[in-house]
Amino acid sequence: MLDAPEQDHPAQMNNPTPFSPMPCTISDVERDTGVAKETLRVWERRYAFPQPQRDPFGERLYPLEQVHKLRLVKRLIDLGFRPGKVIGYTSQELQSLAEKTTAGNRPRPADAGDLAPYLELCRNHDSDALRRKLSQALLVMGLRNFVVDLMAPLTGAIGDSWACGDLGVWQEHLLTETLQMVLRSAIFSMPPTNSQGGTPRPRILLTTTPQEKHGLGLLMCEALMVAEGAGCYSLGPQTPLPDIVEAARALQVDVVTLSFSTSMNTRHVLDALKELRVRLPESVALWAGGGNSALRRRAPAYVQVLTLTDVASALADWRGDQRRHTAA
Numbered sequence: 001m002l003d004a005p006e007q008d009h010p011a012q013m014n015n016p017t018p019f020s021p022m023p024c025t026i027s028d029v030e031r032d033t034g035v036a037k038e039t040l041r042v043w044e045r046r047y048a049f050p051q052p053q054r055d056p057f058g059e060r061l062y063p064l065e066q067v068h069k070l071r072l073v074k075r076l077i078d079l080g081f082r083p084g085k086v087i088g089y090t091s092q093e094l095q096s097l098a099e100k101t102t103a104g105n106r107p108r109p110a111d112a113g114d115l116a117p118y119l120e121l122c123r124n125h126d127s128d129a130l131r132r133k134l135s136q137a138l139l140v141m142g143l144r145n146f147v148v149d150l151m152a153p154l155t156g157a158i159g160d161s162w163a164c165g166d167l168g169v170w171q172e173h174l175l176t177e178t179l180q181m182v183l184r185s186a187i188f189s190m191p192p193t194n195s196q197g198g199t200p201r202p203r204i205l206l207t208t209t210p211q212e213k214h215g216l217g218l219l220m221c222e223a224l225m226v227a228e229g230a231g232c233y234s235l236g237p238q239t240p241l242p243d244i245v246e247a248a249r250a251l252q253v254d255v256v257t258l259s260f261s262t263s264m265n266t267r268h269v270l271d272a273l274k275e276l277r278v279r280l281p282e283s284v285a286l287w288a289g290g291g292n293s294a295l296r297r298r299a300p301a302y303v304q305v306l307t308l309t310d311v312a313s314a315l316a317d318w319r320g321d322q323r324r325h326t327a328a
Contacts, residue, residue, distance in 0.1 A: 023052075023053060023061035023062055023063050023064065024061065024062045024064070024067055025059065025060070025061065025062075026040060026052070026059070026060045026062070028062075028067075029050075029062050029067055029070065032067060032071070032169060033067065033070045033071050033074050034074055034263045035070055035073075035074050040060075040070075043083065043087060046084075047083070047084065047087045047088070049066075049069075049087055049088070050062055050066045050069075050070060051066070052066070065091070068091060068165050069090075069091045069094065071162065071163045071164075071165070072091060072094035072095055072098060072163050072164070073086055073087055073094060074163070075094075075098050075159065075160070075163035076094060076097060076098055076101070077262075078159075078262035078263070078291065079098070079101050079262075080293065081097075095163075095164055098160060098163060098164075099160070115153060115154055115157045117133065118130065118133065118134070118154055118175070119157060119158070119161060119166075119167070119175075121133065122167065122171050122174055122175040122178075123166075123167065123171065125171075125174070127174055127178050130175070130178050131178050131181065131182060134150075134178065134179065134182045135182055135185075137150055138182060138186055143186050143190070143223055143224075143226075143227045144224060144227050144312075146186075147183070147220045147223050147224055147308060148224075148308050148309060151179060151183070151220055152220070152308055154179070155176075155179070155216060155217075158172055158175055158176065176216055179216065180215075180216060180219055183219050183220065183223055184219070186223060187219075187222060187223050187226050190226050190227065200229050200230055200231040201230070201231065201254065201319070201322070202230055202231070202253075202254035202255050202285075202315070202318050202319070202322075203230075203231045203233070203251065203252065203253040203254050203255070204225055204230050204231065204232050204233070204253060204254065204255045204256075204257055205233050205234075205235065205244070205247055205248050205251060205253040205255070205256045205257065206218050206221065206222050206225075206232060206233070206234045206235065206257045206258075206259075207234070207235035207236065207237065207239040207244055207247075207256075207257075207258065208236075208237040208238060208239065208258060208259050208260070209238070209239070209241065209244075209258065209260075209264075209268070209269075209272045210238050210239070210240055210241075211238075211264055211265070211268050211272075212237060212238065212258075212259065212260055212261060212264050213237055213238055214237065214259070214261040214263070215236055215237040215259070217259045217261065217289065217290050217291075218234070218236075218237065218257075218259040219234075220308060221257060221259065221289055221306075221308065221311060222234050224308060224311040224312070225257075225311060225315065228311065228312050228315045229315075230315055233247070233251050233253065235247060241272060241275055241276060241279070242279075244256065244276060245276065245279045245280055248280055248281070248284055249281070253284060254283075254284065254285065254318070255284065255285045255286075255287055255318070256276065256280060256284055256285070256286055256287070257287040257288070257289070257306075258272075258273075258276075258286075258287070258288045258289075259288070259289055259290045260288060260289075260290040260291075260292035260294065260295060261290050261291055261292060262290075262291040262292055262293070264292055266292060266293055266294035266298070267294075269292050269294040269295070270294055270298060270300070273286065273288065273300060273302075273303050274300070277300075277302045277303070285304065285318065286302060286303050286304070287303070287304045287305075287306055287314065288303050288304070288305055288306070289305065289306040289307060289308070289310075
């Protein structure tokens with residue numbers, strides 16, 4: 001005789017075991033938040049946060065709510081706060097502080113309307129519609145206004161949404177890649193500038209140093225320079241310093257422009273700038289931009305620090321200096 005089939009227990013049917021997200025390893029947290037492993041260990045000892053669990057082998061495991069708070073802490077550090085000042089706050093307090101700080105610092109889009117529709121298209125994974133909407137805004141606003149008044153605040157909003165957990169890492173990457181695609185297309189479609197048969201002046205090399213993997217800010221700077229008639233050679237991100245020097249000599253550039261995001265160690269920023277200034281020809285100007293605090297607080301005199309809105313005036317000043325030098 002066959003055994004009767006086992007019946008599901010009513011309590012199990014009505015109360016299924018809830019899904020419990022897996023905690024993150026220290027490597028996962030470093031990759032997700034941008035906070036280095038050693039920094040996480042230092043904060044754990046100094047501030048008693050984060051407070052990881054341990055697996056059977058003694059390795060650290062971080063609950064997702066702690067990872068979320070670490071994102072917010074990292075965002076505020078990028079905005080200029082010291083870890084000891086903010087790490088004791090709750091996630092809600094951190095999010096409120098980040099929103100207040102960025103609302104006061106971020107440029108508002110002039111003719112682009114609300115940023116929310118762009119973020120919503122990303123949440124809906126509609127990259128085609130997002131690309132069309134960005135392209136339409138570019139046509140209406142023109143390249144310079146598109147970069148300064150839409151892309152700059154939008155990239156800030158992307159960072160805020162990621163830090164608050166509103167956008168996942170892959171959604172942030174999707175939006176960033178779409179922005180880069182639209183911007184590269186705009187750069188390639190710019191009409192050539194009349195430069196008496198040669199390369200438009202100044203000739204500018206754009207790149208980042210090996211520790212700096214972020215390239216969107218560099219691309220925005222290139223777009224503004226091309227719009228002002230400069231001749232640009234972009235090497236993309238993470239170029240070794242000797243290769244930057246070699247490329248500058250081979251291409252006979254007038255300016256080397258570097259971008260440094262908030263995530264890069266300030267000492268590495270200053271060391272890279274110092275080494276490049278020593279190794280580059282004296283005639284080659286060194287420009288730098290980005291949100292890194294080393295540029296705001298400790299920039300050496302031999303580096304011209306630029307924001308996106310400074311690009312046009314910097315190019316005009318360079319050309320004025322060249323005219324005066326030629327006339328002398």
